[in-house]
Amino acid sequence: MTATAAAPAAPGVRDDDLLRVEAVDGGHGSTAVLFGVSLGVPRNGLCCLMGRNGVGKSTVLQTIVGLLKARRGRIVFDGDDVTKLKPYDRARAGIAFVPQGRDCFPQLTVRENLRVVQEARRDLPKSGIDDALDLFPRLKPLLDRPAGFLSGGQMQQLAIARALVTQPRLLLLDEPTEGIQPNIILEIEDAIEQLKRTAGLSILLVEQYVDFALRLAERYAVMDGGRVIDAGDTAGLADGHVRRLLAV
Amino acid sequence: MEVFLSQLFIGLSVASMLLLVALGLTFTFGQMNVINMAHGEFVMAGAYTTYVLQTSVFGTGAVTLAFGLSLPLAFLVGGVLGLILEFTLIRRLHGRPLDTLLVTWGVSLMLQQLARDIFGAPNVQVKAPSFLEGGITVAGVSMPYTRLFIIGLVVVALLAIWFYLSKLPAGRRMRAVVQNRDLAAASGVRTPHVDRLTFFIGSGLAGVAGVAVTLLGSIGPTLGTNYIIDAFLVVIVGGLGQLRGAIVAAIALGLANAYLEYWTDASLAKAAVFALIVVFLQFRPQGLVVTRRRGLA
Numbered sequence: 237m238t239a240t241a242a243a244p245a246a247p248g249v250r251d252d253d254l255l256r257v258e259a260v261d262g263g264h265g266s267t268a269v270l271f272g273v274s275l276g277v278p279r280n281g282l283c284c285l286m287g288r289n290g291v292g293k294s295t296v297l298q299t300i301v302g303l304l305k306a307r308r309g310r311i312v313f314d315g316d317d318v319t320k321l322k323p324y325d326r327a328r329a330g331i332a333f334v335p336q337g338r339d340c341f342p343q344l345t346v347r348e349n350l351r352v353v354q355e356a357r358r359d360l361p362k363s364g365i366d367d368a369l370d371l372f373p374r375l376k377p378l379l380d381r382p383a384g385f386l387s388g389g390q391m392q393q394l395a396i397a398r399a400l401v402t403q404p405r406l407l408l409l410d411e412p413t414e415g416i417q418p419n420i421i422l423e424i425e426d427a428i429e430q431l432k433r434t435a436g437l438s439i440l441l442v443e444q445y446v447d448f449a450l451r452l453a454e455r456y457a458v459m460d461g462g463r464v465i466d467a468g469d470t471a472g473l474a475d476g477h478v479r480r481l482l483a484v
Numbered sequence: 485m486e487v488f489l490s491q492l493f494i495g496l497s498v499a500s501m502l503l504l505v506a507l508g509l510t511f512t513f514g515q516m517n518v519i520n521m522a523h524g525e526f527v528m529a530g531a532y533t534t535y536v537l538q539t540s541v542f543g544t545g546a547v548t549l550a551f552g553l554s555l556p557l558a559f560l561v562g563g564v565l566g567l568i569l570e571f572t573l574i575r576r577l578h579g580r581p582l583d584t585l586l587v588t589w590g591v592s593l594m595l596q597q598l599a600r601d602i603f604g605a606p607n608v609q610v611k612a613p614s615f616l617e618g619g620i621t622v623a624g625v626s627m628p629y630t631r632l633f634i635i636g637l638v639v640v641a642l643l644a645i646w647f648y649l650s651k652l653p654a655g656r657r658m659r660a661v662v663q664n665r666d667l668a669a670a671s672g673v674r675t676p677h678v679d680r681l682t683f684f685i686g687s688g689l690a691g692v693a694g695v696a697v698t699l700l701g702s703i704g705p706t707l708g709t710n711y712i713i714d715a716f717l718v719v720i721v722g723g724l725g726q727l728r729g730a731i732v733a734a735i736a737l738g739l740a741n742a743y744l745e746y747w748t749d750a751s752l753a754k755a756a757v758f759a760l761i762v763v764f765l766q767f768r769p770q771g772l773v774v775t776r777r778r779g780l781a
Contacts, residue, residue, distance in 0.1 A: 301670045327672035335670075341663045344656065352660045355653040356673045402672055 246274035248457050248467025254279045254438045255300070255331075255406055260309035262299040269295045272309070273464055275440075275457040277406060282432055282439040284449040284470075286482060287459035293442045294336055296459070297408045300440070301333040302326045313406065328357060332404035334395045336411050336442075342384030346375055346394055349383045353401045360403060368397035371427050389420030396427065400435075407431070410442045428452065446478055458482065486624040491742045497631040499738025500638040501700070503731060504693040505711045506718035507641060510730045511686030512566075513719050514662050516679055517581060518574055521588040523715070524708025525595035526565055526687045530558035530694020531703040532603060535610050548613035551695075558691035565595075566687020570680055592708070599705035610698035630699040637696055641689065645727065648685075658682055717761055723771030732772055737761075 249256050253276035263269035269292045277283040285293050298304045300311055302323035311319045318326050327333075341349050350365045369376055372393040378386065383394060392412055399407055409428070413421045425448060431437045432452065443449040450456065450470055457467035458481045466481055505527055512520050534554040542550040569591060577584045612630055619628035649655040660668045661678045669675045697707060718737060722729030740760060744753035765771075 303666050303670060323666070323669040324672050324674050327670055333670045335667065339664060339667050341660045341667065343663055344659060348656055352653075352656045352668075352673070353671045356657060356671065398671060 246464075246467070248283075248455060248464070249274050249276035250278070252279065253277055254314055255440065256310075256312040257296070257300065258310045258312065260296075260299060260311065261307045262295060262304055263307070264295070264304065268307075269462050270299065271462045273459070273462070274309075275464060275467055276455065277438050277440045278454055280432075280436050280438055281454040282428075282441060282452050283455040283457065284453035285440060285442045285457050285459065286444070286446065286449060286478060288482060291459045292462040293459055294410055295462075297333065297335075297410050297440070297442060300326075300408060301331060324356075327402055327404075330403075330405035331408065332399035332402050332406070333408045334392075334399045334410060334412060336414065340383040340386075340391055340394055340398075343382055345380050346383055346386070347379040349394060349398055350401050353398050357402075360401065364401045364403055368400040371400065371430065372397050372423075374423070389416045389424075392416060392420070392424060393427075396424070400431075405436075405438060407437055407439045409439060411444065412441075413443065413445055413448070425452075446482065450478065487746065489623055490625045491746050492739070493625050493627055493631075495739035495742030496635060496735065497738070498741055499735045500631075500635040501693070501696060502711075502714055502718050502738055503734035504634070504638050504641065504696055505690065505715040506722075506730050506734055507638075507645065507727075508562075508686035508689035508693070509715050509719045510722070510727060511682055511689065514726070515658065515682040515686075516574070516578070518577075519581060519585045519588065519716075520566075520569070520574070520687075521585060521712065522565075522569060522592040522595060523687070523690050524710075524712035525592045525599075526562040526690035526708070527694040527697060527711055528595070528599060528703070528705065528708040529565055530554075530562050530691030531610070531697045531707060532599060532694070533558040533561045533691065534695050534698045535603070535608055535703065538610060547611050548615065551613040554695050555692060558695045559688040560691070562691025562694065563684040563688030566683045566690075567680060569687075570683040574683070575676065575679065596705045596708070603705065605705065607702035607704035609702045612699050616699065634696045634699060637692070641692065642727075642731070649727075654678075654681060721761060721764060721771055723773035726771065726773035729771055729773035 255277040257273055257275050259272045259274055261268065261270055261272060273296055275283060285296065287293050295304060299306050302321060306319055310317055313329055313331060318329060344352060350368065354360045354362060354365055374390060375393055375397060378390060386394060412424050429452060432439060441449060453470050456470050456478060457464050458478060459465065509523050512518055534551065537550040537554045537557065538547060573587055574584060577587060616629045616633055619626055649659060657673055657678050660673060661675055665675060697703060718730055718733045722733035737757060740757050741753055744756045
């Protein structure tokens, strides 16, 4: 399915984008959080979603993975409407999610955290675990440790590694550098850059750290009050434009 | 000393029976936060499975064979009943614990009536296999073989569960879903499949517990209600969904019951145990073992 030609394209969404979020309303339970959110992630590109705390960025990601329902609008992944799919079917379609706050299975070991995801599907090779670990060598000596005992930075690396084991085409990263010591931030940035360059992955990145985000991104979207207030290509973006939008 | 030892054995024996019933509950409770009031009736179904095998299928000539076969068959009967319950009702009531409680209570009453219709209201007797007749006396404590068998059965069940949870992919998936359901789903784990399998195993364990119940006396349509409350106490005191906690809680409750019963009498002991639990839960409302659990959404 493709978007009907009649629908006016929102800024920051193109027909050939790998992921298109089209005029989505959503929220938690009975609380509405998102109002007509549209954004696109270009193929083999990175879209950076920015905005202050509490404007609905994480809600957008959770709605894209299917943990929250979209009440209106569509989510189109690689030309297919996935709005009604369950989270695990979206994961199988190639969407991987690295939630905020470095979530993990705390009582499983690091190794089990990766294996449980690989074993959940028949089509995922065991070698995917080694590939993910090669990207984050710091995890290798910790494989038999329960994941709940890792430091924040280690847990964040584990969370990204777990997402990569599913061999995704789209990676959703929710503030991967938040509250992490600077040298690990650099490692995570390098990893994201490397993934984008070599693995042919498309990435939707929620990030407060504007410089880093804009350096990597082809596309950007800025949210406020549950709406996208500005979106477009980063190429030719005036210096300080986004920063002004984010200013309190 | 002799009294101390004999009450110790009685306590452990009560604990083993409690734990056998509570194990399955720990599974279903931990996995889905579902209070399955019909769990006791799955125990009853397991007991009647033994009865049917012995009376109708094999006759009284092959008691041992019937008993041996009843263990896997009762697991299957309990498991299938659990699957049906999960598929028809419980999965539709996800996130509504109070409704689930009432619905499964209704199912429990229906299953009791069904048993009454099929087998009659009076209790029936299941013959214990001959190798379990008698007992041994060690240090002045007489230990019936049936009681020892039940303790052994619990140990075997625990080992099997440990193996399943820590060594098999399906067990890993189950733990992942218990610890973080949203993350598991978003990582591609088909959570409804895991739920169904959990319910099958948990209810199957209830069926096995039912086989053990037949060794302790006559069985009737309402036998499940005798066990369900105590089993729930084990699950709550142990910490929801915590295997280690359930083991400790079952032994503690069994021993407390046995010693208090010796010093006072049966009903006073029961009241005292309840009072102890109330006090305990004031200080540790989450039970003995607590797991950090959270969702993403």
